[in-house]
Amino acid sequence: MAKNSSQTFVLTGATGFLGSHLMASLLRRGDRVVVLGRGSAAESLGARIDKLLAWFDLQARSGQIETAEVDLLKPLCGLDPDRYQALCTKSGQIIHCASDTRFSEQHRRESIATNVDSLGQIIEFAKNSNAPWFHYVSTAYAPGISSPYCPEAPVGSDRFVNVYEETKARAEQEVAARCTMHSLPFTIIRPSIVYGDSRSGRANRFNALYNHVKSLYYIREIYLNDLHDHGGHKSGAYGIYQDDTGVLHIPLRVAVAHRGHINLIPVDYFVSATLSILAHAKAGVYYHLTSDRPKTVEDLASYCESFLNIKGIEIVYGSIATADFNPPEALFKRFVEPYLPYLSETRTFARANTDAATAGLSPPEFTYDVFARCMDYAVRVNWGK
Ligand SMILES: NC(=O)c1ccc[n+]([C@@H]2O[C@H](COP(=O)([O-])OP(=O)(O)OC[C@H]3O[C@@H](n4cnc5c(N)ncnc54)[C@H](OP(=O)(O)O)[C@@H]3O)[C@@H](O)[C@H]2O)c1
Incomplete structure (x- = not known):
C-alpha cells in the first residue's frame, strides 16, 4: 500500500493471533504502535511483545512500539492519571482486537466482562485521546442465526450458536452506540475463521x-x-x-x-484486507472478511x-x-x-463494503496445498507447545 507518512495506531489484542499479525504489518510499513495489553503470569507485556517481534523477525522495529499494561475493567484503564494522560497525547486510530475467544458457556461471566463491559474504558480512552477512528474487530458470526444471510449491517438477531457470538453481537451494538454518542467514527470488521499464513504456512496460535x-x-x-x-x-x-x-x-x-460449509480465510488476507479498510474506512460501516469459495x-x-x-x-x-x-x-x-x-455453516455473507474498500481483494482458495503448508508448519512446531 502506498503511504506518505507514518501514523500511530493504538492496538489491543496484540499478544493474540490476529492482533500480533496486524501489529507486525503496521510496524513493517513504518507505523508506530501503542500496545494496550497485559502481562502473563510469567512475563511482562513488554517481554511478551519482544518475543513476538522476534517471531516476526522485527526486533529492529522495537523503537516503533510503546507498551502499556492496562486493565480495561478499571477506571483510566487501570493506569495512574499521569500515564493515562501521557498515552492520550499519542493519539491515533484505535484497533480493538482484544477479546475472550472461548466458546464455552462455562466462561460466560468472563466473556461478557472482556467482550462487552470493557468497551466503556477503551472507548472513553478513544474519546479522551481524540482518536480519529475506532475499529472494532468482531466476527462474521456476530449476526447470529436468525437468518442464514448476513448483511454487512448491524446485528438483528437474538439467537446465537454460543456465548462468544452473543457477546460479540452485544459488543458491536455497544461500540455503535458509544461511538455515535461521542461522535467518534467507527468501523466493524468481521472476519470468518482465520488460519495461518497461506504463503508461508506460519501461525502463532493453533485454534479453530x-x-x-x-x-x-x-x-x-x-x-x-x-x-x-x-x-x-x-x-x-x-x-x-x-x-x-x-x-x-x-x-x-x-x-x-x-x-454446509466451513468459511476460512488466511491471516495474510485478514491483514491486507484490514489495512485496506483502515485506509478507506467509512464511518459506521460493517466489513465482512469472508471467503466466497468456502469448503x-x-x-x-x-x-x-x-x-x-x-x-x-x-x-x-x-x-x-x-x-x-x-x-x-x-x-x-x-x-x-x-x-x-x-x-x-449455512450462513452466507454480503461483501460489497469489503470489496469496495479493498478493490475486490479476496482470500486465496483454501486448496490442499495451502492446507498442507499450514499443517506442516503446525506439526513442525508441535502445535505451538
Ligand atoms: N482467530 C479467528 O479465527 C477469529 C475469527 C473471527 C474473529 N476473530 C476476532 O479477532 C480478534 C482477535 O482474535 P484472535 O484469534 O487473535 O484471539 P486470541 O489469539 O485468543 O487473542 C486474544 C487477545 O485478546 C486479549 N485478551 C483476552 N482477554 C483479555 C482480557 N480480559 N483483558 C485484556 N486482553 C484480553 C489476549 O490477551 P492475552 O494474550 O493476555 O490473553 C490476546 O491478546 C477477536 O476480537 C476475535 O473475536 C478471530
Whole structure:
C-alpha cells in the first residue's frame, strides 16, 4: 500500500493471533504502535511483545512500539492519571482486537466482562485521546442465526450458536452506540475463521481449524502406538488397522447437523484486507472478511486423510447416539465439540463494503496445498507447545 507518512495506531489484542499479525504489518510499513495489553503470569507485556517481534523477525522495529499494561475493567484503564494522560497525547486510530475467544458457556461471566463491559474504558480512552477512528474487530458470526444471510449491517438477531457470538453481537451494538454518542467514527470488521499464513504456512496460535486436525493427529498417534505396542500388529480393535501401504484405517464418523460449509480465510488476507479498510474506512460501516469459495466438511475430511495418511472418516448428517460412539469417535467429539457447528455453516455473507474498500481483494482458495503448508508448519512446531 502506498503511504506518505507514518501514523500511530493504538492496538489491543496484540499478544493474540490476529492482533500480533496486524501489529507486525503496521510496524513493517513504518507505523508506530501503542500496545494496550497485559502481562502473563510469567512475563511482562513488554517481554511478551519482544518475543513476538522476534517471531516476526522485527526486533529492529522495537523503537516503533510503546507498551502499556492496562486493565480495561478499571477506571483510566487501570493506569495512574499521569500515564493515562501521557498515552492520550499519542493519539491515533484505535484497533480493538482484544477479546475472550472461548466458546464455552462455562466462561460466560468472563466473556461478557472482556467482550462487552470493557468497551466503556477503551472507548472513553478513544474519546479522551481524540482518536480519529475506532475499529472494532468482531466476527462474521456476530449476526447470529436468525437468518442464514448476513448483511454487512448491524446485528438483528437474538439467537446465537454460543456465548462468544452473543457477546460479540452485544459488543458491536455497544461500540455503535458509544461511538455515535461521542461522535467518534467507527468501523466493524468481521472476519470468518482465520488460519495461518497461506504463503508461508506460519501461525502463532493453533485454534479453530487446527483443533480438528490436531485432534485427528493425536488420535492417529494413539492408535499407531497401540498397534506398535501389540507387537507391531497391523490390526487392532474397533476395525482399526494399518494396510500394507502404511495407511491407518480408523472408522470415525463425524456428525454435523446438516450440509454446509466451513468459511476460512488466511491471516495474510485478514491483514491486507484490514489495512485496506483502515485506509478507506467509512464511518459506521460493517466489513465482512469472508471467503466466497468456502469448503465443505467432506473437502476438509479428505484433506485431513491425505495429510495424516489415514482413512475412514465418514461425515454423518444428523446425530449419533453417544452410546454408539467407538473410542476414536468419542475422543474426537470431546476435542472438537465447540467447533463442530462451524463445520456445516449455512450462513452466507454480503461483501460489497469489503470489496469496495479493498478493490475486490479476496482470500486465496483454501486448496490442499495451502492446507498442507499450514499443517506442516503446525506439526513442525508441535502445535505451538
Ligand atoms: N482467530 C479467528 O479465527 C477469529 C475469527 C473471527 C474473529 N476473530 C476476532 O479477532 C480478534 C482477535 O482474535 P484472535 O484469534 O487473535 O484471539 P486470541 O489469539 O485468543 O487473542 C486474544 C487477545 O485478546 C486479549 N485478551 C483476552 N482477554 C483479555 C482480557 N480480559 N483483558 C485484556 N486482553 C484480553 C489476549 O490477551 P492475552 O494474550 O493476555 O490473553 C490476546 O491478546 C477477536 O476480537 C476475535 O473475536 C478471530
